[in-house]
Amino acid sequence: MPPPTAISHVLETCIYVKSMAAAQNFYTDLLGLKPDLATDRITVYPLGQTTLLLFQLGRTSNDIVSEEDPSQIIPKHGPTDDLMAAFQSGEGKLRQHFCLAVPSREDAEKWEAYLRGEGVPITGRKEWPRGGYSVYFADPDGHVGEIASRGIWEHY
Known part of the structure; x- marks a missing residue:
């Protein structure tokens, strides 16, 4: 069925x-x-x-x-x-992962600069084959946050 x-x-x-x-x-x-x-x-x-x-x-x-x-x-x-x-x-630590979407690479880069300026640990970044860009950061509990632009997946 x-x-x-x-x-x-x-x-x-x-x-x-x-x-x-x-x-x-x-x-x-x-x-x-x-x-x-x-x-x-x-x-x-x-x-x-x-x-x-x-x-x-x-x-x-x-x-x-x-x-x-x-x-x-x-x-x-x-x-x-x-x-x-x-x-x-x-x-x-749980280190749960979540991803927050922004429209463009420029937006993701602005978030990266903002988070760095606020003292948030930047734990990684990635340029994706479809043209997307991700910046990874740690929240206060050590969870793995990601802010990503369009182009990381076929549907986004």
Whole structure:
């Protein structure tokens, strides 16, 4: 049997953060993203057709069950307890990767200069065969952020 309706795009990408306040400062104040929702557990950034979710590390370890209808459940997710100890002690890092899109190479280069000027660690850069350009950086939790121009993939 074939799958049902075709999947159109990734709706949400999530990363886990040790300090929500530090992450909100980085993503909202430094990157200029506008949160739709910001709590001590989750921050939601709408980005075109996708959504970047920041989750406080350790705050997604239990199912969320609706009081009105117990069949409505958001399942627990994130690191297991054995990995949590390493992350919280500073011994481990998730180094999750995410990529933010800009229209042109010039835009990506402007972001590279801006991030460098703000003291954000630039961890790499790449010129792609289709003409795209990527700059990689570390966020406060050591996640691998990327800002990329058109031309890194056939569809972008």
